Amino acid sequence: GQQVMQIPQYQHVQEGEDFTTYCNSSTTLSNIQWYKQRPGGHPVFLIQLVKSGEVKKQKRLTFQFGEAKKNSSLHITATQTTDVGTYFCAGPPYNTDKLIFGTGTRLQVFP
Amino acid sequence: DSGVTQTPKHLITATGQRVTLRCSPRSGDLSVYWYQQSLDQGLQFLIQYYNGEERAKGNILERFSAQQFPDLHSELNLSSLELGDSALYFCASSAQTGLNTEAFFGQGTRLTVV
Numbered sequence: 001g002q003q004v005m006q007i008p009q010y011q012h013v014q015e016g017e018d019f020t021t022y023c024n025s026s027t028t029l030s031n032i033q034w035y036k037q038r039p040g041g042h043p044v045f046l047i048q049l050v051k052s053g054e055v056k057k058q059k060r061l062t063f064q065f066g067e068a069k070k071n072s073s074l075h076i077t078a079t080q081t082t083d084v085g086t087y088f089c090a091g092p093p094y095n096t097d098k099l100i101f102g103t104g105t106r107l108q109v110f111p
Numbered sequence: 112d113s114g115v116t117q118t119p120k121h122l123i124t125a126t127g128q129r130v131t132l133r134c135s136p137r138s139g140d141l142s143v144y145w146y147q148q149s150l151d152q153g154l155q156f157l158i159q160y161y162n163g164e165e166r167a168k169g170n171i172l173e174r175f176s177a178q179q180f181p182d183l184h185s186e187l188n189l190s191s192l193e194l195g196d197s198a199l200y201f202c203a204s205s206a207q208t209g210l211n212t213e214a215f216f217g218q219g220t221r222l223t224v225v
Contacts, residue, residue, distance in 0.1 A: 001170075033213065042113070042201060043154065045213035088154065090214075097167040099144060099203075099214055101154040 002027050002093050004102040012108045019079050021105035023072040023089035030092045032065050032072040033099075038085040043101075079109045114138065117202050117217035125225055129190040132220045136183055136204030142166070143185040144214060145177055146201040154201065160185055192224045 003026045013019050023032070031050045035043040047056055049065035049072065056063045062075045072089050089102040114137035124130055136143050145157040156169035160179035171177075174192075179185040189196060199221050203214040 035214075042216040042218055043203075043214075044113075045215070048213060090154075097142075097159055097161070098156055098169060099159070099205075100156055100169075101146070103153045 002098070002100055004089060004091070004100050006087075006089060006102040006105050008105055009103065010106045010108070012110065013079050015081060015109050015111050016078050019076040019083070019107055021074050021087050021089075021107075023074075023102050025070045025091065025093070025100075025102075027093040028069050030069075030094055032063075032069075032089055032091045034063060034072075034074055035088045035090060035101075036085045037088065037104075041085075043088060076107075079107070081109050081111055083107060084109050113215040113217065115202060115204050115215050115217035117200075117220050119220060120218065121221050121223075123223045123225060124192060126192055126194060128192050128224075129188065130192065130222065132187040132189070132200055132202075132222075134185045134187070134202030134204075134217060136185070136202075137215050140204035140206050140215070141183065142205045143179055143183070144203045144205075145171075145185070145187050146203065148199045148201060148219075150198070157187070189222070194224050197222055197224045 033048045034046040037043045054065045060077045064073045086104045086106045088104045116135040118133045141162045144159045146154040157171040159167040177187045199219045201219045203216045205214045206212045
């Protein structure tokens with residue numbers, strides 16, 4: 001079946017360090033979306049990328065969509081304690097309406 | 112506030128029982144998704160409805176069923192409950208099935224089967 005894997009599963013960083021999570025899909029995706037789930041909360045949409053090779057930035061966050069539309073990455077520069085949470089990528093495989101979520105990367109930031 | 116309302120917030124029930132979880136999507140959203148999130152796990156896609164019709168199915172057990180009503184609210188029915196069904200169940204809505212739009216999640220229903 002369709003799988004979307006993320007690595008690493010967990011990441012602990014010191015505040016101020018950078019962080020990257022990688023997302024890999026077994027099938028080509030129509031688009032890639034990123035969500036953040038704070039502990040005890042619900043997933044909240046961050047961004048969507050549609051085009052092959054697309055790069056978008058949101059302040060300290062940089063998102064990339066791979067050329068083959070099967071992988072993506074999220075990079076956070078100079079992490080802050082407010083970045084704590086689990087980051088999920090998600091996307092619909094081509095010709096489906098399913099929104100499949102990745103396995104998630106849990107980020108812990110130590111002050 | 113995402114605009115998606117899920118009730119109840121918490122539910123405790125015994126094995127073998129049946130429960131119904133309810134979701135009201137954001138105003139104007141035609142698409143509703145259901146996800147299951149077990150403790151510290153990812154989001155497992157269960158099923159999606161669009162304007163009252165089933166549009167996509169994930170790894171949803173036969174004991175589970177869902178529907179979307181004419182007013183666009185959706186219900187997820189879980190029957191013959193087992194201990195392993197204990198999880199957080201999320202509903203999300205989006206404007207269209209093209210999925211070039213974001214999904215808005217409700218606060219979730221935490222189901223505990225004892």
